[in-house]
Amino acid sequence: MTASQRATARVTVRVPAKVNLQLAVGPLRDDGYHDLVNVFHAVSLFDELTATESGAAGTFTVRVEGESAAHVPADSTNLAVRAAEALAKHAGQTAPDGHPYGAALLIRKAIPVAGGMAGGSADAAAALVACDALWGLGLSLGELMEIGAGIGSDVPFALLGGTAVGTGRGERLTPVPVTGSFHWVFALADGGLSTPQVYGECDRLRATAGEEVVWPSASEPLMAALRDGDARELGAALVNDLQPAALALRPSLARTLDAGRDAGALGAIVSGSGPTCAFLAGSAEHAREVSAALAGTGACRAAVTAEGPVPGAEIVS
Ligand SMILES: C[C@](O)(CO)[C@H](O)COP(=O)(O)OP(=O)(O)OC[C@H]1O[C@@H](n2ccc(N)nc2=O)[C@H](O)[C@@H]1O
């Protein structure tokens, strides 16, 4: 790429949030992670990330816009910056013409922060796709997923999208066949929950109860519901082993889940590590009804509708 091409180059990537349809938490490993069976589902709540050449060669900057921007770090701890830096390292730090890789990142945030919907991981995935294109690297999806797994367990799925089973710590993915679309309502909460704290609380609750931790496996009824496109069956099969921990740390979520069930949702579950709650509806119209009813109860900060599955991080311009 020439200096003048560099001055104008700009890549924008759209990346979805996720909800976990089944989050089965297995034993705690020696490295501090848990082995999982994690059925990821990408939904149509999107962050957008634009990467341009940075003013000073070889530097990385980030700016965050959106309602919750104040809660997202705008420095080198931002997961999007960490991902871009990891990609530059993978590519040998400098372009073939000797120009050091760098990028100015702009994130337009719509995914709730620390909400259990993998917003930070989504931005990391978007940065990988955007910088790969900006720098003309042409890495494969598999290569980007491998670099992403070094940033966070949820990052490979944000690249892949759709619906997929994650094993290991959630980074080893197998796509799951799905018929049609599912309609969701997400109840957004005030403030977030820390993922390590929720896993820690899960361990603590299990130890206190003397619960035997079994090796997780994928739920057959869940897989059948996805294959058949059956929202009622899917609603009944949703399961999240982190839910008791999220409820213990944020007891008000029990009221949010009840409010969604009372509003007619086919399934109600805490999304990942929470505190966002996810409700399954039978159609787009039903989702709008559940969303309006939920918002009216005051049991959440706001309710939004979305559908899934949708593709993973993709270049939009
Ligand atoms: C809750 C989920 O969002 C469900 O998809 C993920 O399991 C969390 O994925 P993530 O936010 O990308 O998490 P990471 O950044 O990889 O790990 C953060 C922390 O979460 C805990 N963690 C995460 C993944 C995993 N399989 N076991 C864990 O115990 C560990 O304490 C880890 O230090």
Ligand SMILES: Nc1ncnc2c1ncn2[C@@H]1O[C@H](COP(=O)(O)OP(=O)(O)OP(=O)(O)O)[C@@H](O)[C@H]1O
């Ligand atoms: N680009 C980013 N967007 C959001 N949070 C970020 C970002 N980079 C770093 N963070 C930090 O990561 C923390 C977790 O944010 P995130 O929104 O990814 O949580 P989450 O959705 O609960 O994650 P997960 O569902 O993957 O467990 C935030 O509190 C924030 O300090």
